[in-house]
Amino acid sequence: MRFTFTCHATDGHARTGVLSTPRGDIRTPAFMPVGTAATVKAMSIDQVKSTGADILLGNTYHLMLRPGGERLARLGGLHHFMGWDKPILTDSGGFQVWSLAGLRKMTEAGVEFRSHIDGSRHMLTPERSIELQADLIGSDIIMQLDECTTFGSSHEEALVSLELSARWGERSKVAFGGTRATQALFGIVQGSVFPDLRKRSADALKSIGFDGYAIGGLAVGEGHQLMCQTLDVTVPELPMDRPRYLMGVGKPIDLVEAVHRGVDMFDCVLPTRAGRHGQAWTWDGPINIRNARFAEDPDPIDPTSTCPASSRPSKAYLHHLFKAEEILGQTLLSWHNLGFYQDLMAAMRAAIAKGQFQDLRARLRQRWGFAPLD
Incomplete structure (x- = not known):
């Protein structure tokens, strides 16, 4: 079975469909919980599955350092290693090495860097990234190696960066080859917040040809409004018959607007990171469960939810767990948040299918305290 994408319904530019893979279908719009180091933090695989997630994200940089790509391959690949039998997408590692700042050196060949764990030297090239993802980790969706353009870069700096990413994209495509019928390769559009560069990057990637197209270099400090403006000029440049992936985003309002x-x-990482720090996302916005007003609140976070972490424990109990610094509190709120994100995606899919997405968008903006739609 080959990787395919089918669009089922549209409502304006919003659309719902299915990414079909040998390991199962991915309903879109889709949110991927982040399992950076072969685990979604504070969660068991069964808990993650119970939220309705169709796909997880893993990270090449972290997995190549620990436990190591070759070791993962000997142990049967990432799916078998972590006990997840559905699709996995892996980030190429480009964002992580970009964030190492003084510990990395970018060249045409790739990125030479020092491990944040033990200082050991490594070289990540487009070819090595593909080998790690496709052959050793065993990912279903593989990302090209790219350079994440720093927000605040000049137009000239962003141009140099996107052109390097495009050349790496072409090398990634060659390394990926044309015979991987059960795996998909995505290109990554860069160009910072410059409309002409976003178009230029998209054109370069389309000429190479990818199974899907990601939008990188956002959620790096530009803010919600500028992110939306960049999407306004980027998404129309991407093929209609290929999936579009916004990397590293984000808050519920970001998802709705994207x-x-x-x-x-x-x-x-926001749902689980927020959960570990006592923040729960709800249909009425985020709440801090540490707040004293929840100390004697007998109600669950969301009695209508199918997620046990949302509908069973009282807010008073969750408040107590965080005050007592019990690990269970972090697990339950992470579980709740992942369930909420999946419920939000399901609500958007249903609204698009019924032609009611703009009504849902308007209601959520109002409930979350954002300006009403014109």
Whole structure:
């Protein structure tokens, strides 16, 4: 069975569909929980599955350092290693090495860097990234190696960066080859917040040809409004018959506004990171469970939710767990947040199918305290 993408319904630019893979279907719009180091933090695989997630994200940089790509291959690949039998997408590692700052050196060949764990030297090239993802980790969706353009870069700096990413994209495509019928390769659009560079990057990637197209270099400090403006000029440049993936985003309002603009896939550490720090996302916005007003609140976070972490424990109990510094509190709120994100995606898919997405978008903006739609 080959990787395919089918669009089922549209409402304006928002769309719902299915990414079909040998390991199962991915309903879009889709949110991918982040399993950076072969685990979604504080969660068991069964808990993650119970939220309705169709796909997880893993990270090449972290996995190549620990436990190591070759070791993962000997142990049967990432799916078998972590006990996840559904699709996995892996980030190429480009964002992580970009964030190492003084510990890395970028060249045409690739990125030479020192491990943040033990200082050991490594070289990550487009070819090595493909080998790690496709052959050793065994990912279903593989990302090209790219350079994440720093927000605040000049137009000239962003141009140099995107052109390097495009050349790496071409090398990634060659390394990926044309015979991997059960795996997919995505290109990554860069160009910072410059409309002409976003178009230039998209054109370069389309000429190479990828199974899907990701939008990188956002959620790096530009803010919600500028992110939306960049999506306004980027998404229309991407092929209609390929999935569109906004990398590293984000807050619920970011997801809603990106879906409105035609994005299909998302990932972000926010649900579990917020959960570990006592923040729960709800249909009425975020709450801090540490707040004293929850100390004697007998109600669950969301009695209507199918997620046990949302509908069973009282807010008073969750408040107690965080005050007592019990690990269970972090697990339950992470579980709740991942369930909420999947419920949000399901609500958007249903609204698009019924032609009611703009009504849902308007209601959520109002409930979350954002300006009403014109």
